[in-house]
Amino acid sequence: MKYMILVAETEKEFAMRNEAGTPAFEAFMAPWFAYSSELAQAGVIVGGQALMGPETATTVKIREGKRIVQDGPYADAKEQLGGFFVIDVPDTETARDWAVKAPTTKTGHTDLRKVMPYEEGA
Amino acid sequence: MPGDTQESHALAESIARTSYGKLLAILSVRLRDVNAAEEALSAAFEQALKSWPDTGIPKNPEGWLVQVARNRGLDRLRQKAVHDRIEPALTLLAEEAAEASPDNLFPDARLKLLFVCAHPAIDPAMHTPLMLQSVLGLDAARIGSAFLVSPTAMGQRLVRAKTKIKQAGISFDIPEREHLEERVGAVLAAVYAAYGTGWDGDHGTDTGTAGLADEALFLGELLCSLLPSSPEAKGLMALMLYTASRRDARRGAKGKYIPLDRQDTGQWNRQMISRAERLLMEAHALKKPGRYQLEAAIQSAHTKGRLAGRTNWPAIQMLYARLLDLAPSLGAYVSHASALAQMGRHGDALTRLEAVANQVGTYQPYWAVRAYCLRQAGRNFEAAKAYDMAIGLSEDASVKAFLRTEKARLAHPE
Amino acid sequence: MKYLLALYDDENQWMNMSEEEMGEVFAAYGAYSEALVEAGAMISGEPLEPTHIGQRLSTKDGKLIVQDGPFTDTKEQLGGYYLIEAPDLDTALDWAAKCPGATHGVVEVRPVWEM
Known part of the structure; x- marks a missing residue:
């Protein structure tokens, strides 16, 4: 079964994205490298991606046939989506164990969501 | 022919004053990065001050500045590219740089930049400040004071907006026809906002933003020449000209406010009025009415009414009724x-x-x-x-x- | 560039849908996904089960906190995502606007961080 692990980061962590090459950046990245390589070694990872900060976000919606585009992220929250992993594991307990290990569980928060199963070609 | 230092400095200064915005626009479009363009352009000016006294002033000083700044900008991007692994984008940039001479870029680089500044993914409150800085070269302090915001705060907001342009990958191309009208609307609105809430009809005051009226007029002229088939660009320019024509007549001794019906029409700027009339006629000929054309027509009626000694209120009333339908x-x-x-x-x-x-x-x-x-x-x-x-x-x-x-x-x- | 399209909508509207309506929505997403694939823009994408099946994990005073969904007071919750390839934000916004989620919810477009 597939699960999505969504990591929510703080403003401080997003600021780190512009600090490449500094010791602080290395320190920030180390647990992420460790986490993703652990996922890879366990053979559970399906996909994943780190995102630019919420200040680069744009929302789009269609209302009464008109496109409405706005600057900024959808959610007005302190901790914002900073990236995600998709994993394939046998059950929810295993998925939860992996989610707990995400570094954001300590610094921000981590959401675990079940991917809707669907038949290929349905 | 080596030039003397004083002459080089004077020329560099005069280019900075009159063409900074144009040069920055060209570079921003080339480098697809407003911050990098600013950096590169200021380095090019520095280089000019250093080398022109020895080598002489180049035949085409603006072209020289663009060339030097572009090379420098590309170098910086190349260094970054190794780091960011964005080789494909870089190759594209280099190709474009090779084929483009500064002269054939002049006409539409600023139009592209105007569209970027008024992009829907950028906070609408920042459309006007971005335009003033990147197209006209105004500094954050000046823009901040017009918007009643501290220079530091305005500076930070400008950097944030420019960072979004770059990091979110906003396109520097002219929008597709499908969205063109809406995007032109955003550009016009930002220019009108620069003109200032101070000229809102005949009841407003001109505190705060009044200082940007001249910049808005300049941007308006620019838009009319870049978008010759847009009736609303002409309408906006006409609207701004009508109200600007009364600028000297709006204030009496000691800055006392004088409403339209008591202004000395002898103090009105006739040149501005006739230019506005001409623009409005050109717009009308395009047969696509819009909000700015209607507002300009209302101002035209006011102007004619005062000059003729009798205001056609039923006509003005009708124009407002149509304006209310439209906007x-x-x-x-x-x-x-x-x-x-x-x-x-x-x-x-x-x-x-x-x-x-x-x-x-x-x-x-x-x-x-x-x-x-x-x-x-x-x-x-x-x-x-x-x-x-x-x-x-x-x-x-x-x-x-x-x-x-x-x-x-x-x-x-x- | 790569962009994430995060789809936020009212998950309750799904529960109140008839079988037929549900079929229409799935068909709309199917057609949209196909268009993304045809255009060579699709990288990946998944629909998510409602939030009450999900969990939010955080730490307070060194202790693990587990909270069941829904996680926020907002009506809309993340319902799925697409990861796409697009030359610039404008193209990504065009794709977002074509997504069925833009009509019944909101699509957030975020550039991917290429380390």
């Missing part, structure tokens, strides 16, 4: 009521005003028009109260003074 706003609603009052239809005007009474909040013109209508209707007691509101809500001392005089006439009927 309803509280300002237009109140101005429409005002036109009705001028036609002697105080009752209709008051009815219309009462219909929006619950949404006027602190909108000063509402109270000024209401006071006038009530006075005309002989309802002096209510008129006095409305005058007090209008005086209390006005930011401009000379407007306050004018309204106090009007209120005093209640007690001493002519």
Whole structure:
């Protein structure tokens, strides 16, 4: 079964994205490298991606046939989506164990969501 | 022929003053990064000051500056690219740089930049400041003071907006036809915002943003030449010219506010008026009415009315009615009521005003028009109260003074 | 560039849908996904089960906190995502606007961080 692990980061962590090459950046990245390589070694990872900060976000919606585009992220929250992993594991307990290990569980928060199963070609 | 240092400095300075925005626009479009373009351009100016005294002033100084800045910008991007692994984008940039000479870029680079500045993914409040900085080269302090924001805060917001342009990958191309009209609308709105809320109809004040009127006129002219088939670009320019033509006549001795019907028309700028008339006619010929054309037509009617000694209020009333269909706003609603009052239809005007009474909040013109209508209707007691509101809500001392005089006439009927 | 399209909508509207309506929505998403694939823009994408099946994990005073969904007071919750390839934000916004989620919810477009 597939699960999505969504990591929510703080403003401080997003600021780190512009600090490449500094010791602080290395320190920030180390647990992420460790986490993703652990996922890879366990053979559970399906996909994943780190995102630019919420200040680069744009929302789009269609209302009464008109496109409405706005600057900024959808959610007005302190901790914002900073990236995600998709994993394939046998059950929810295993998925939860992996989610707990995400570094954001300590610094921000981590959401675990079940991917809707669907038949290929349905 | 080596030039002398003084001459080089003077020339560099004059280019910086007159063409900074144009050069920055060209570079921003080339490098697809406004921050990098600023950095590269200032380095090119530095280099010019260093090398021109020895090598002589180049034949095409602007072209020289663009070339040097572009090479430098590309170098910096190349260094970064190794780090960011963005080779494909870089190759593309290098190809474009090779094929493009600065001259054939001049016409539309600034148009592209104007579209980027007024992009829907950028906070609308930043559209105008971005334009003022990247197209006209105004500094954050000047922009901040016009928007009543500290230079530091404005500087930070500008950096944030430019970072979004770059990191989110906003396109520097002319928008596709499908979205063009909407995007032009955003560009026009940002230019009009630069012109200032101060010239809102004939009731407003010109505090705060008035200092940017000249910059807005410059941007308006630029838009007319870059978008020759846009009737609304012409309409906006005409609108700004009509109100700008009265600038000297709006203030009497000691800066006292003078309303349109009492201005000395001899102080109006006739050149601006005839240019506005011409633009409005050109716009009309394109047969696509719009909000700015209607507002300009209203100002045209006011101008002609004063010059002829008789204002065609029924025509103005009709133009406002059409404007309300197209772009309803509280300002237009109140101005429409005002036109009705001028036609002697105080009752209709008051009815219309009462219909929006619950949404006027602190909108000063509402109270000024209401006071006038009530006075005309002989309802002096209510008129006095409305005058007090209008005086209390006005930011401009000379407007306050004018309204106090009007209120005093209640007690001493002519 | 790569962009994440995060689809936020009212998950309750799904529960109140008839079988037929549900079929229409799935068909709309199917057609949209196909268009992304045809255009060579699709990288990946998944629909998510409602939030009450999900969990939010955080730490307070060194202790693990587990909270069941829905996680926020907002009506809309993340209902799925697409990861796409687009030359610039404008193209990504065009794709977002074509997504069925833009009509019944909101699509957030976020560039991917290429480390």
